Amino acid sequence: MKGEIFSIGHELLMGELSDTNGSWIAAKLPALGIQLQFMSIIGDNLDDLAGAFARGLKRSDIIFTTGGLGPTQDDLTREGVAKAVGETPVVQEEVVKDLERYFQGRGMTMPATNIKQAYLIPSARFIPNPNGTAPGWWTQRNGKIIINMPGPPGEMHPMFENEVAPRLREIIKDEVTLTRNIKTIGLSEGAIDEMLTEFFNRGNPYLGIYAKQDGIHLRIIARAGDAATAQGLIQPMEEGIVSRVGPYVWGYDDETPEQAAGQALKARGLTLATMESVSGGYLVNSITDVPDSASYYKGGVVALDDQLKIANGVPAEIIKKHGSVSQETATAMAQAIRRSLGADFGIGIVGVSGSRGEMVQGRPAGLGYLSVAGPDRVKEMELRIPPRRVVVKRRLANTALIELRRMVSAL
Amino acid sequence: MKGEIFSIGHELLMGELSDTNGSWIAAKLPALGIQLQFMSIIGDNLDDLAGAFARGLKRSDIIFTTGGLGPTQDDLTREGVAKAVGETPVVQEEVVKDLERYFQGRGMTMPATNIKQAYLIPSARFIPNPNGTAPGWWTQRNGKIIINMPGPPGEMHPMFENEVAPRLREIIKDEVTLTRNIKTIGLSEGAIDEMLTEFFNRGNPYLGIYAKQDGIHLRIIARAGDAATAQGLIQPMEEGIVSRVGPYVWGYDDETPEQAAGQALKARGLTLATMESVSGGYLVNSITDVPDSASYYKGGVVALDDQLKIANGVPAEIIKKHGSVSQETATAMAQAIRRSLGADFGIGIVGVSGSRGEMVQGRPAGLGYLSVAGPDRVKEMELRIPPRRVVVKRRLANTALIELRRMVSAL
Numbered sequence: 001m002k003g004e005i006f007s008i009g010h011e012l013l014m015g016e017l018s019d020t021n022g023s024w025i026a027a028k029l030p031a032l033g034i035q036l037q038f039m040s041i042i043g044d045n046l047d048d049l050a051g052a053f054a055r056g057l058k059r060s061d062i063i064f065t066t067g068g069l070g071p072t073q074d075d076l077t078r079e080g081v082a083k084a085v086g087e088t089p090v091v092q093e094e095v096v097k098d099l100e101r102y103f104q105g106r107g108m109t110m111p112a113t114n115i116k117q118a119y120l121i122p123s124a125r126f127i128p129n130p131n132g133t134a135p136g137w138w139t140q141r142n143g144k145i146i147i148n149m150p151g152p153p154g155e156m157h158p159m160f161e162n163e164v165a166p167r168l169r170e171i172i173k174d175e176v177t178l179t180r181n182i183k184t185i186g187l188s189e190g191a192i193d194e195m196l197t198e199f200f201n202r203g204n205p206y207l208g209i210y211a212k213q214d215g216i217h218l219r220i221i222a223r224a225g226d227a228a229t230a231q232g233l234i235q236p237m238e239e240g241i242v243s244r245v246g247p248y249v250w251g252y253d254d255e256t257p258e259q260a261a262g263q264a265l266k267a268r269g270l271t272l273a274t275m276e277s278v279s280g281g282y283l284v285n286s287i288t289d290v291p292d293s294a295s296y297y298k299g300g301v302v303a304l305d306d307q308l309k310i311a312n313g314v315p316a317e318i319i320k321k322h323g324s325v326s327q328e329t330a331t332a333m334a335q336a337i338r339r340s341l342g343a344d345f346g347i348g349i350v351g352v353s354g355s356r357g358e359m360v361q362g363r364p365a366g367l368g369y370l371s372v373a374g375p376d377r378v379k380e381m382e383l384r385i386p387p388r389r390v391v392v393k394r395r396l397a398n399t400a401l402i403e404l405r406r407m408v409s410a411l
Numbered sequence: 412m413k414g415e416i417f418s419i420g421h422e423l424l425m426g427e428l429s430d431t432n433g434s435w436i437a438a439k440l441p442a443l444g445i446q447l448q449f450m451s452i453i454g455d456n457l458d459d460l461a462g463a464f465a466r467g468l469k470r471s472d473i474i475f476t477t478g479g480l481g482p483t484q485d486d487l488t489r490e491g492v493a494k495a496v497g498e499t500p501v502v503q504e505e506v507v508k509d510l511e512r513y514f515q516g517r518g519m520t521m522p523a524t525n526i527k528q529a530y531l532i533p534s535a536r537f538i539p540n541p542n543g544t545a546p547g548w549w550t551q552r553n554g555k556i557i558i559n560m561p562g563p564p565g566e567m568h569p570m571f572e573n574e575v576a577p578r579l580r581e582i583i584k585d586e587v588t589l590t591r592n593i594k595t596i597g598l599s600e601g602a603i604d605e606m607l608t609e610f611f612n613r614g615n616p617y618l619g620i621y622a623k624q625d626g627i628h629l630r631i632i633a634r635a636g637d638a639a640t641a642q643g644l645i646q647p648m649e650e651g652i653v654s655r656v657g658p659y660v661w662g663y664d665d666e667t668p669e670q671a672a673g674q675a676l677k678a679r680g681l682t683l684a685t686m687e688s689v690s691g692g693y694l695v696n697s698i699t700d701v702p703d704s705a706s707y708y709k710g711g712v713v714a715l716d717d718q719l720k721i722a723n724g725v726p727a728e729i730i731k732k733h734g735s736v737s738q739e740t741a742t743a744m745a746q747a748i749r750r751s752l753g754a755d756f757g758i759g760i761v762g763v764s765g766s767r768g769e770m771v772q773g774r775p776a777g778l779g780y781l782s783v784a785g786p787d788r789v790k791e792m793e794l795r796i797p798p799r800r801v802v803v804k805r806r807l808a809n810t811a812l813i814e815l816r817r818m819v820s821a822l
Binding site: 019302304389 | 421422423424425430433435436437438439440441447448449450451452453454455463482483485517518519521522523524525541542563565692693695696699700702704705709710713714722723751753764800801804
C-alpha cells in the first residue's frame, strides 16, 4: 500500500518551526505495510490543499495529514478534503453537543467558530480525540483512505496509536517491512560502496548507505508477508556485510556511540573518566545524555589551557616536552583523570582548532589526538578532521567512544 | 517570486530523522522576496524526483533542494533535474581534479563513484562547496531556477549564505520581508503583552509574541519594496519595545545565550571558567560551540562526584555542611574554578536529576541551583525544572549564561 503524509500549517512554511509530525508518522508506516512515497508541507490555502489531496488520491492509496483541524478560518484541512472529493460538509448535531460539553467542563461557552469541528462529509467518519476539541476525519472512498489528524503531538500521537494504527492493521494485508541498521566508522562512503557493490540494487532486501556524523550507516530494508520471512532476508545480507566491513562496525540500529560505550561498561561493572581540550565538552555532554551514565561515568575535565590539565594530574614536563597538542599529552590526560577519579578507563583528547589551512604552533587545524587508557593498555590515535568546530568536537568524541567500546568489549 | 523546497533522501521517508534543512531555508526566504508555497520530502527515486522537479517548475519560480548529491548510486538529485529538463550530464574534468585533491589532502585516493559529483548539465553551473566533496548545482532555464545543495547542514548553510543568497539578492526584485527577533527573559507572556499593547495589531510591521525555552521572543515582521524601507519600519518599533522591556532583553535574532554571554565578555576583555554537576557538560559544550570562545573561556570541570569538586578547589566542609546540591556548594564551585583558573567570572551549577516526583537525599528531582561569581558580587538562583534530563541540562545552562550576560553588561 502506497502512502503519503501532509503536514499542514502556514507557520511550517515560515520556518518558525520544524515539522516533527511527519517523521513521527513515517517511522510507524513500514511495520503497517505502508510504503511512504512523499511527505509534503502545505500552507493553509484551500486551493493548495484541495490540489494536494486530488494529486495524492491519484498516486497513493492512503494519505495522512496533521494540522488544520482547528476552529479558525485559517484551518482548512476539512474543506480541502471536501473540495477534492466533491462532497459537502454537514454539521453533525451530536458532535456539537460533545464540543459544548467540552467547553462547559472548562467553565467556558463554546465560541461560534468551533462549529466547523462538527462538520462531516458523507464519505468520512469522525476519529475520536479525547485530548482536544478537534476530532479527526477518516475518509474512505473508491478504495482510497484519507486520515486527518490534529497538529499538536499530544493529540495526534494517541489518536494514531489508539484509533488509526489498530484499524489499519485490520485493513492492510500487505507485506511488512523490517530494517537493520549497521553503523561503521573508518571507511569512506565511496570505499564502502565499492566493497559492498554486490549488495546494492537487489530490490528486496534493499541496501541503503548514509554518511552520518558518527560514520557510515548501512541500512538493510526487507519486505515480506510476515516478520520471520523478512528477517530471513536480512540475515544473509547482514552476515555478508559484516564479513566484509566487520572491523569497522561499531553499533546497530538506533545505538549512539555514547550508548554503545556505556552499555559495554555497564555490562562489565566498569567506570570511565575523561579529560578533553579541543572537543570542548562534547565528549562529557554526550556521555551524560545517557540516562544510566551516573552508574559508570565519574566526571570530566574540559581543560582548554594547560593550567587545568596540570591541576588535574597531568605532569607539566610531558606538556613541556611534547606540547599541549601531542599524543603523549592526550595519553597523560587519559591516565591522570583515570587515576585521580579511580576509574577503570580514561579518555584524553587534544587537538588544534582553527580554520582550514591554518597552522597553530606548527600543527594544522583539524589535527587531533585521542587516547583511551584501560587497566592494562592504552589505545592511541591520530585523526585529521575537516577543521569545522562542531565536526572536530563530534568526530573526536565519537571516535574516542567507539574505540572505548571496542577496548571494553575485547576484555 | 514563488518558491518551494525539496528535502531529498530515503531516510527522511523512513522517519529516521526529521528534516531540519527545509525549515532552515524557509526562514531565509521572506527576506529574499520569495514566497514559499510548498515543502516536500522525496525519496531517492529517479521518477519521483523527475516528476517533482517537472511539477515544481510549472507551479513555482524557484526550487531549492537539499540532499542526494553524494557519490553513491542512491544519490539521484542531479539525475532527477537532468531528466526533468531533458538534458544529459557530462563530466567536468576540472572538478574531477578538485575532488582528487580533496581526497589526497586526507591521505586517501578518490573512490571511482565520486566521479558523478563532477557531472554537469548545460543549463547548470556548479556552486562551490568548500566544506565537502559535493558541489551544488544552479540550474537556470526558461526563467526558472533550481538550486541543489548538499544535505549536511555544515555544507548547506555556508553554501546558502555565501553563494546562493547573494546571487538571489541580485536577481530578485520582489517585495521583501524583514524580521527582527528580540529575546527576553524574566517577564511573563501576559506581562509583556500588556507592556507592549500599543505595538500589536498594527498590520505592517506586524508584532508576534512567542514563548520559547529560553524566554519570551518578540518578532517584528515588516514588508516593503526594498530592505532599507522594511528596516525603516522595524527600527521605531524595535526602539519602542526596547525602551519598555530593555532590562529583560538578552539577545536578538538567532543569538543563543552562549553567544550573547560570549560577546559581552569579549567586548570587555573578561574571562570565564565553569564547574557544573547536574548539567553534565551541557554548559561547557554550549560555550565552546562559539567560534571565538577560546579568547574568553578558560575551561570547565564536570564534577559529577564530590571528589572532582574538591580536587578543583571546592572546600570539603562546605559540601559536608550544606550538601552537594545546595546554593552554597554552587557558589563555592563558581568561586573555586574562577580562582583556580584566574578568570573574571565563574559559574557553578548543581541539581537533582531523576524522574518526576522522585526525591534524592530529601530533594526533588528537577531542583537546581546556579551561581555566577564575578569580581565583586555573586548572583545566586534556585530553579525548579520539569525533571527531563535534557530540559534540566539546557534550562540551567541557558539561565546561567543569560544571568552572566546581564552581570557582565551591567559592569
